[in-house]
Amino acid sequence: MQHVEQYLTTNASRFEEELKTLLRIPSVSADSRHNGDTRRAAEFVLAQMQGMGLTAELVETAGHPIVHGQWLGAPGAPTALVYGHYDVQPPDPLDKWISPAFEPTVRDGCIYARGATDDKGQMFTHLKSIEAWMKTVGKLPVNVHVVIEGEEEVGSDNLDKYLDDHRTQLKSDVGVISDTSQFAPGVPAVTYGLRGIVAVEVTLRGPRQDLHSGVFGGSVANPVNQLARLIALLHDDQNRIQIPGFYDDIPPLSDVEREWFAKLPFDAAADLQKLGIDSGWGETGYTTLERRWARPTCDVNGIFGGYQGEGPKTIVPSFATAKITCRLVPNQDPVKIVKALEKFLRDKCPAGIKLEFTDGHGCPACAVDTKSPYIGAARKAIQAAFDAEPVMIREGGSIPVVATLRQILGIDTLLLGWGQNTDNLHSPNEHFRLADFHRGIRASAHLWQELAQVKRA
Amino acid sequence: MQHVEQYLTTNASRFEEELKTLLRIPSVSADSRHNGDTRRAAEFVLAQMQGMGLTAELVETAGHPIVHGQWLGAPGAPTALVYGHYDVQPPDPLDKWISPAFEPTVRDGCIYARGATDDKGQMFTHLKSIEAWMKTVGKLPVNVHVVIEGEEEVGSDNLDKYLDDHRTQLKSDVGVISDTSQFAPGVPAVTYGLRGIVAVEVTLRGPRQDLHSGVFGGSVANPVNQLARLIALLHDDQNRIQIPGFYDDIPPLSDVEREWFAKLPFDAAADLQKLGIDSGWGETGYTTLERRWARPTCDVNGIFGGYQGEGPKTIVPSFATAKITCRLVPNQDPVKIVKALEKFLRDKCPAGIKLEFTDGHGCPACAVDTKSPYIGAARKAIQAAFDAEPVMIREGGSIPVVATLRQILGIDTLLLGWGQNTDNLHSPNEHFRLADFHRGIRASAHLWQELAQVKRA
Numbered sequence: 028m029q030h031v032e033q034y035l036t037t038n039a040s041r042f043e044e045e046l047k048t049l050l051r052i053p054s055v056s057a058d059s060r061h062n063g064d065t066r067r068a069a070e071f072v073l074a075q076m077q078g079m080g081l082t083a084e085l086v087e088t089a090g091h092p093i094v095h096g097q098w099l100g101a102p103g104a105p106t107a108l109v110y111g112h113y114d115v116q117p118p119d120p121l122d123k124w125i126s127p128a129f130e131p132t133v134r135d136g137c138i139y140a141r142g143a144t145d146d147k148g149q150m151f152t153h154l155k156s157i158e159a160w161m162k163t164v165g166k167l168p169v170n171v172h173v174v175i176e177g178e179e180e181v182g183s184d185n186l187d188k189y190l191d192d193h194r195t196q197l198k199s200d201v202g203v204i205s206d207t208s209q210f211a212p213g214v215p216a217v218t219y220g221l222r223g224i225v226a227v228e229v230t231l232r233g234p235r236q237d238l239h240s241g242v243f244g245g246s247v248a249n250p251v252n253q254l255a256r257l258i259a260l261l262h263d264d265q266n267r268i269q270i271p272g273f274y275d276d277i278p279p280l281s282d283v284e285r286e287w288f289a290k291l292p293f294d295a296a297a298d299l300q301k302l303g304i305d306s307g308w309g310e311t312g313y314t315t316l317e318r319r320w321a322r323p324t325c326d327v328n329g330i331f332g333g334y335q336g337e338g339p340k341t342i343v344p345s346f347a348t349a350k351i352t353c354r355l356v357p358n359q360d361p362v363k364i365v366k367a368l369e370k371f372l373r374d375k376c377p378a379g380i381k382l383e384f385t386d387g388h389g390c391p392a393c394a395v396d397t398k399s400p401y402i403g404a405a406r407k408a409i410q411a412a413f414d415a416e417p418v419m420i421r422e423g424g425s426i427p428v429v430a431t432l433r434q435i436l437g438i439d440t441l442l443l444g445w446g447q448n449t450d451n452l453h454s455p456n457e458h459f460r461l462a463d464f465h466r467g468i469r470a471s472a473h474l475w476q477e478l479a480q481v482k483r484a
Numbered sequence: 485m486q487h488v489e490q491y492l493t494t495n496a497s498r499f500e501e502e503l504k505t506l507l508r509i510p511s512v513s514a515d516s517r518h519n520g521d522t523r524r525a526a527e528f529v530l531a532q533m534q535g536m537g538l539t540a541e542l543v544e545t546a547g548h549p550i551v552h553g554q555w556l557g558a559p560g561a562p563t564a565l566v567y568g569h570y571d572v573q574p575p576d577p578l579d580k581w582i583s584p585a586f587e588p589t590v591r592d593g594c595i596y597a598r599g600a601t602d603d604k605g606q607m608f609t610h611l612k613s614i615e616a617w618m619k620t621v622g623k624l625p626v627n628v629h630v631v632i633e634g635e636e637e638v639g640s641d642n643l644d645k646y647l648d649d650h651r652t653q654l655k656s657d658v659g660v661i662s663d664t665s666q667f668a669p670g671v672p673a674v675t676y677g678l679r680g681i682v683a684v685e686v687t688l689r690g691p692r693q694d695l696h697s698g699v700f701g702g703s704v705a706n707p708v709n710q711l712a713r714l715i716a717l718l719h720d721d722q723n724r725i726q727i728p729g730f731y732d733d734i735p736p737l738s739d740v741e742r743e744w745f746a747k748l749p750f751d752a753a754a755d756l757q758k759l760g761i762d763s764g765w766g767e768t769g770y771t772t773l774e775r776r777w778a779r780p781t782c783d784v785n786g787i788f789g790g791y792q793g794e795g796p797k798t799i800v801p802s803f804a805t806a807k808i809t810c811r812l813v814p815n816q817d818p819v820k821i822v823k824a825l826e827k828f829l830r831d832k833c834p835a836g837i838k839l840e841f842t843d844g845h846g847c848p849a850c851a852v853d854t855k856s857p858y859i860g861a862a863r864k865a866i867q868a869a870f871d872a873e874p875v876m877i878r879e880g881g882s883i884p885v886v887a888t889l890r891q892i893l894g895i896d897t898l899l900l901g902w903g904q905n906t907d908n909l910h911s912p913n914e915h916f917r918l919a920d921f922h923r924g925i926r927a928s929a930h931l932w933q934e935l936a937q938v939k940r941a
Contacts, residue, residue, distance in 0.1 A: 234761055240811065241811060243880070322702055328800075332784075424698025
């Protein structure tokens with residue numbers, strides 16, 4: 028490790044310059060005018076992998092290519108699969124950027140550019156740590172697959188097929204992703220759980236066309252009133268979800284986890300104030316972080332029906348639609364939840380109203396056993412690089428690839444975020460603290476060492 | 485009456501030709517390109533009034549002029565105020581008309597044109613009946629004011645001011661309006677009640693901006709879910725409105741009225757089927773017609789909030805808005821109802837949500853005492869002309885001028901519809917059965933005679 032550490036120190040400036048080169052490529056996957064740039068970013072990543080001695084290739088897909096690199100020279104040792112992405116969000120609105128989105132600029136110790144943290148900068152830490160091992164020790168203590176895709180920001184349409192087609196080649200023991208955040212500055216974290224999601228759309232149809240509310244009002248079921256009634260029935264006055272069976276498969280939140288969350292440096296009132304809200308809300312008996320990370324939800328994301336212009340219009344609308352998502356927690360089955368939700372709504376729908384139900388995408392929640400030796404390895408690696416014991420956190424959002432790695436390759440994933448949740452991901456002036464960039468590389472270099480100690484199951 | 489009846493028979497064809505002349509004028513009040521035409525229609529009505537011996541004038545307003553005619557030569561007799569309008573709805577969509585909207589054409593005994601029934605044709609019946617009296621008897625048995633406006637289809641913005649400014653001049657005993665319908669072909673009606681209305685808009689605001697539903701969902705009140713909850717609370721499971729005091733001032737529906745409604749030739753199931761609905765809905769204990777005519781409502785006319793595009797978007801919306809109208813029945817005070825509705829919503833609104841409430845327009849319900857001698861006079865006049873006893877009905881909609889006549893002049897209004905509710909008002913191929921046109925003129929001629937017998941209060 029001594030030679031590796033030395034290499035990281037000596038080459039720190041070059042790493043920054045290389046990252047800047049990658050950040051200058053406007054690899055906006057959503058914008059086909061940037062298809063050439065997106066491919067250039069893939070080729071840059073490919074060249075990096077080849078330069079450090081991985082066996083690497085560009086894998087063509089129906090969309091943007093996937094870059095795969097591997098080094099399998101540690102027989103008997105665990106195999107880690109590093110996932111990241113080289114594509115970025117569109118930079119709009121351009122006029123809100125202090126320095127241009129694709130001209131990386133360092134200010135106050137941070138590098139500003141689209142993709143600085145999401146995910147070019149974070150992904151690059153693993154490439155550089157592997158390079159350090161290969162260029163000094165001449166080998167890695169573990170086997171690695173590195174899969175860097177170019178469609179994360181547009182739904183990863185071609186990733187599942189790639190993973191499925193290459194499931195034998197990619198056989199691994201644990202996933203590694205740096206696409207999340209530390210809990211706070213100086214508070215590095217291991218994210219051991221994510222919520223899942225199901226998304227559905229519900230339309231209630233009443234009369235064939237909008238009716239005069241004077242002539243007919245009071246004698247026909249109003250689809251907007253009835254949709255409101257159905258939505259209201261989804262929660263009781265403790266804000267518990269009323270869909271039968273919804274909570275059945277959820278194990279209680281452990282005392283250990285509740286203690287971890289409670290100890291975090293988090294001021295719920297201040298957090299709500301930043302959102303412009305004067306009071307919290309949620310399931311009775313849980314704290315704000317528990318509600319966000321460890322309890323399921325049923326939120327209407329959008330609703331529309333009837334007249335939406337200026338002033339009044341005296342109609343009984345012919346239909347109303349709601350878009351609903353449930354955030355799921357580990358052990359809830361998305362298919363079962365969607366079926367239960369549909370049945371609940373159909374059971375409560377009154378005569379005179381037709382209900383249409385569209386099942387959108389879904390993805391189960393993930394949780395890694397916090398006692399897993401891989402988690403232990405990650406904690407040690409972070410402690411060594413950040414000089415602070417990492418906290419154990421979850422996130423409320425979903426990272427579909429984590430569920431995919433579980434489903435297709437059967438592996439858990441270590442979510443090791445080096446950035447901050449204030450780094451303006453998906454917004455103007457995205458940035459990444461350079462100190463965190465270098466600590467991330469160092470933690471990654473330690474991770475290979477620590478993972479090598481883990482006895483494979 | 486014999487000479488009057490004879491005159492109506494002799495001049496029937498001329499009346500039709502004169503109506504056609506009026507119908508050829510495209511007096512579309514909503515379209516300023518037709519301002520010249522709209523004024524021409526007013527001048528046509530003025531000339532008619534002057535030709536039959538009324539003292540008449542064009543009253544300029546901030547919008548289209550009002551035509552006023554009067555004959556006050558029957559001292560001691562009651563004074564009737566006839567209201568009508570010479571403006572019409574836009575004719576669009578033009579390509580749906582079998583014969584052009586402003587080229588009146590007779591087919592199957594009906595005259596087809598925009599305004600045929602609403603309201604040129606119906607309004608014209610009163611002008612022709614007055615003409616018949618004046619040209620034969622040389623006088624009317626009652627006093628009359630005739631007020632024909634040109635802004636009914638665009639909200640009657642200038643009518644209230646005119647009535648208020650001329651309240652002394654226009655002092656009358658009873659209003660007469662033919663702008664409704666018979667109950668069915670061969671079933672003439674006196675409409676003795678209308679519902680009122682209040683219109684409000686409610687917006688719930690939560691977070692300053694849309695939030696990521698994964699990161700924050702479950703820990704902040706969702707404005708769409710909460711708006712749905714408030715809307716759902718408006719009704720109980722008997723579909724009774726839950727706003728405290730909402731029903732307090734409503735007298736029970738009388739057995740006589742319930743019997744009238746029950747005896748009408750009305751097939752509720754067939755009516756719902758025409759609307760595309762397989763089942764009725766409404767307040768327990770009331771029939772379809774009672775729900776439409778004699779019971780109040782609380783309908784959401786429109787709702788919107790959050791994401792309304794294609795597919796899902798995983799947000800907690802920052803706000804949601806509903807447009808709500810209550811249809812009111814006689815004795816409910818619009819101001820009191822709006823206040824009670826606002827208080828109800830504010831009381832139920834949870835912490836973490838700000839409620840904005842906008843009070844729109846309102847208008848009380850109207851009901852004429854069915855034992856009133858004016859009603860009796862109208863029933864006799866209709867019986868004489870239609871050779872059928874008129875049924876006593878209400879309407880679920882509002883005709884604001886009826887409330888205005890009550891408020892400003894202190895008079896009740898006789899709503900005497902000569903058309904059918906299948907005459908395509910506001911739609912292509914509007915028409916008016918010529919037999920109904922002539923029966924309307926005859927009923928109006930009898931009405932002056934019958935009203936003369938009424939002892940003024």
